[in-house]
Amino acid sequence: MQFHERLISLRANEQSAEVMKINRELQQSLEELQVMSKVLLQQNEEMTVAYEIAQLERQRYQDLFKFALDGYLITNTTGSILEANHSAATLLSVHQNYLVGKPLIVFIARSDRHEFITRLNNLQHLQEWEINLQLRDSTSFPASIRVAAVYDSQDYLVGWRWLLCNISERKRAESQLRQNAFYDALTGLPNRALFIERLKHALQQAKR
Structure with a gap:
C-alpha cells in the first residue's frame, strides 16, 4: 500500500514538474510574443509616419508641379x-x-x-x-x-x-544692349566698339 502511494506521489511530482516546465515555456513564449508585438507595433507606427511623410512630399511636389x-x-x-x-x-x-x-x-x-x-x-x-x-x-x-x-x-x-x-524678353534685352554697345544712339551708325569687335573676329578667322 505504501509502495502504491509512493508511486502515485512520484507520478504526481513528475506531472507537476512537467506542468511547471510547460508553464515556464508558455510564459517565455508569451514574453517573446509580447516583445515581438511591441516591435511590430513600433515598425507599423514608423511605416505609418513614413507613409504620411511620403504623401505630404508627393502632395508638395504635385502642388509645385501644378502651380x-x-x-x-x-x-x-x-x-x-x-x-x-x-x-x-x-x-x-x-x-x-x-x-x-x-x-x-x-x-x-x-x-x-x-x-x-x-x-x-x-x-x-x-x-x-x-x-x-x-x-x-x-x-x-x-x-x-x-x-x-x-x-x-x-x-x-x-x-x-x-x-x-x-526667354523672349531676355533676348530682346540682349539685342538692345548689343545695339547700344555697337551703334551710335543718335545716328544709328556703327561705332568704334563694333569696328574693333569685327576686326578681332576677322583676325581670328584669318588665323584659322
Whole structure:
C-alpha cells in the first residue's frame, strides 16, 4: 500500500514538474510574443509616419508641379508627354489635357527639330540649352530648356522632366544692349566698339 502511494506521489511530482516546465515555456513564449508585438507595433507606427511623410512630399511636389510659374513637362524616353502643368499649357497656348500623349517635338520649331532629336537621343543626366518653341499657329519664340532624367526604383531610365521658360524678353534685352554697345544712339551708325569687335573676329578667322 505504501509502495502504491509512493508511486502515485512520484507520478504526481513528475506531472507537476512537467506542468511547471510547460508553464515556464508558455510564459517565455508569451514574453517573446509580447516583445515581438511591441516591435511590430513600433515598425507599423514608423511605416505609418513614413507613409504620411511620403504623401505630404508627393502632395508638395504635385502642388509645385501644378502651380509653378514655369512650364513643367514629364515625357517618356521617346519624348511623348505624360504630364504637363498649367504654365506649360499657357506657354504653348493649348489646353492642359491636349498636351498629354503629344510628342514634344511638335512644339519645337521646324528649324530646330534636327538638333532637338540629336540631343534627345544623347541625353544622359541634366542638360540645358536654348531652342525655339513653336505654337499651333506656327508662331515661334526663344525658350530655355532644362532637362533632367527620371529613374524608377530599379534605377532604370523611364523618362525626362522638362523645364520650359520663355526667354523672349531676355533676348530682346540682349539685342538692345548689343545695339547700344555697337551703334551710335543718335545716328544709328556703327561705332568704334563694333569696328574693333569685327576686326578681332576677322583676325581670328584669318588665323584659322
